[in-house]
Amino acid sequence: MKKLSYTSAGVNISKGDAFVDKIKPLVKGTFSKNVLSGIGNFGAFYKPDFKRFKKPVFVSSIDGVGTKLKIAIQLKKYDTVGEDLVNHCVNDIAVCGAIPIFFLDYYATGKLEVNASVDIMRGLVRGCKRNNCSLIGGETAEMPGLYEGKDFDLAGAIVGIVDQDKIVNSKNVKKGDVVIGIASDGLHTNGYSLVRKIFDTPKELNAPVPELKMSAGKYFLKTHKSYLNTIQGLLSRFKINSIAHITGGGLEGNTRRVVPKTRKLVIDWSAWNVPPIYYLLMKKGNVDLKDMRRTFNMGIGLSVVVDPKTADKVMEYLKSIKEKSFVIGHIE
Known part of the structure; x- marks a missing residue:
């Protein structure tokens, strides 16, 4: 042997x-x-x-x-x-x-x-x-x-x-609160099983994509952004009712996790310009819009729920630290 x-x-x-x-x-x-x-x-x-x-x-x-x-x-x-x-x-x-x-x-x-x-x-x-x-x-x-x-x-x-x-959770979220979305920097770490079905060869990944101003592969490997300093800055300055990290399940699914079950979350999908990569994936892969929204962050990496009286000041602060933000919804 x-x-x-x-x-x-x-x-x-x-x-x-x-x-x-x-x-x-x-x-x-x-x-x-x-x-x-x-x-x-x-x-x-x-x-x-x-x-x-x-x-x-x-x-x-x-x-x-x-x-x-x-x-x-x-x-x-x-x-x-x-x-x-x-x-x-x-x-x-x-x-x-x-x-x-x-x-x-x-x-x-x-x-x-x-x-x-x-x-x-x-x-x-x-x-x-x-x-x-x-x-x-x-x-x-x-x-x-x-x-x-x-x-x-x-x-x-x-x-x-x-x-x-x-501790930040959903207990302070109330009717009338505003949902602010903070921009993502690429796909972060979600949706890649679908991405790989759409871009399934090294040749496709390495090819330049005019809409992205880089290759698809380079874009897909953009680093998942850390929001630690942004979150700590917000918490030290404002009363924040809840915060959601937009990962698997998409914007609505993850924000829903930090809203009480007794309240309704309303997302205004027209409130921000969705980055070109998502339209590219949707068109090239023939993916339904509903699936896109459940799979990808669609350009929003973090959602923050605040009192409407605080919203403008929160947005001003985010602008001062060079974070792109949008009022993307409200609580009913």
Whole structure:
């Protein structure tokens, strides 16, 4: 019988060790003084600082990049998807009023390619640094047979803190409130399974698209925007009744999550100019408008529900920090 080994089965421990050695200094660059451990322990240690909080509450979330990864693989561009992941997770807790404190990632692949993997890690590190979030741990798994070719998956978990009295949810939303939409920067991380059915070859992804002033592939890999600073700026200046991160399910579906069931959400779909990419996808893929609105953010990355008396000042502030915003609806 032929002698077998873990390496012959497709798992290269030496390559994994080399990868860890390369990323250690990158990851350490995200550490705050609260991180008590380095890479390599069975668990990561973080000592929270509660001085600025009267009633500290942990807020957590977990997510993945999804099939946007397939476009990154096709275009051999790996350095942005890590930042996509961090920003998506940051936004999910930021809309609750929380600030991020630490992040953990899960990276799984059929065959570990060190250079591509380091590029992925650079994106994670960049995202954590920009959001003042420590990347305290993670898992890298080489699983031959489960992932084919260059396929991989990337997911992450985040933990943040908010003062209990400052939690943002739907309890203060009332009849007459105004819904303000803040512009997205591309598709973020949703709708890519449909995108890949419409643009299904590297040739199509690499071809210049006049409406986009760049190739479709480059546009599709635009980084998911972090709204952390924008949200914190709003919360420190105004009474914000609720905030929604527009992800899978679209604008209406996600905003509905932060509106009481006893209230009706009304969206004015004519209130902003939908970016050209969505018309392109709808036409090229022969996609129904209803499906478009349920699948993509349609140019709105965040919705903010405020009292009508506050709306103008909120819009002025958003303009001052160069955020495009629109009154996109109201509550009945």
